[in-house]
Amino acid sequence: MLTPAEVAFIVAGIALLGTGATVAQKRFADRRDAWWGRTQWALERIIAAQGDDMQRTVGLVVLTSLQASSLATGEERRMLSEVADAMLPPPPSALPSAMSQ
């Protein structure tokens, strides 16, 4: 059975049907814009990093946080997964344990 909160949400959703652009839609679009703006920034940081591993790492850490957002679509997560692929080292037989700075 649905909880009272879920029923309230569905009723609210039904009440919106047939209206034009809603404030909720616009707010969602604004949050998406904000999400995408930060994603672009992080991607640019990675691309511009060249030999600067710290800059590249900063970009990847930000992307990891952004991909967890409900604002990210499946397609965007797959794109970010490909970015990760491009930044990974080649598959080793045994990874060294020491990390360089």
Place this chain on the structure above:
Amino acid sequence: MTIKPSHIAAAKLKVATAAKTGESVPDWIRELATRSLTDTIPSQESLSIPAFRTDADAGNTNAMVNLGLLYMEQGEPNQAKEWYRKAADAGNTNAMDHLGLLHMEQAEADQAEQWYRKAADAGNTSAMDHLALLLRQQGEHDQAEQWYRRAADAGNTSAMVNLGFLHVEQGEHDQAEQWYRRAADAGNTNAMDRLGLLHVEQGEPDQAEQWYRKAADAGNTNAMVNLGLLLRKRGQADLAEQWWRRAADAKRSEA
């Protein structure tokens, strides 16, 4: 091969995205992702504002806009306004558009209109769409339609959806469908949802279901609710509840 911090960060990103998409990840990447970055790099929360700030202080107007968005998300509209204003004064039309939105949130419609107009006149299609919405709220339907049309003709899918809705209000369902279709073909899920509604109104539940399903699968919560309604009407109450539950879950995670 020496392992760099970026390798570990990439592995963490790979594992995190895979957890959401269901993609399989080789064991060596999973092992790499377990290694710690905390000694080498600060958390995302602590680095975002300073990182944008550095670029913004150097005059990068896109960084100023991003900084404004970040302050908005943190509930600091005055700081956000300051950075939007700096970027807008330097000619960034996205900043003008965001300033308009901020003024709208603060119930300052006259100032919002000024910034929307400035950005729209400079060709920003999002500002055209927002200006049209404002004009519509003020009862200026002809002007609203003109701005929606300019934005839609320039490829703004939100304006296409809104223009479609204006046509629905005027009983012009064929024209509405054309605009909704254009936006839906470009991937706008609100347009897919509206196409579903249009087909319901025209007594075409199968076509409605196709559009609702397409939008719902892409994460549109209104479409999930509408699809549930359609399925319930057909007596498929269990399936309907599943979609409503998905919509409720999606809304909860957005909140």
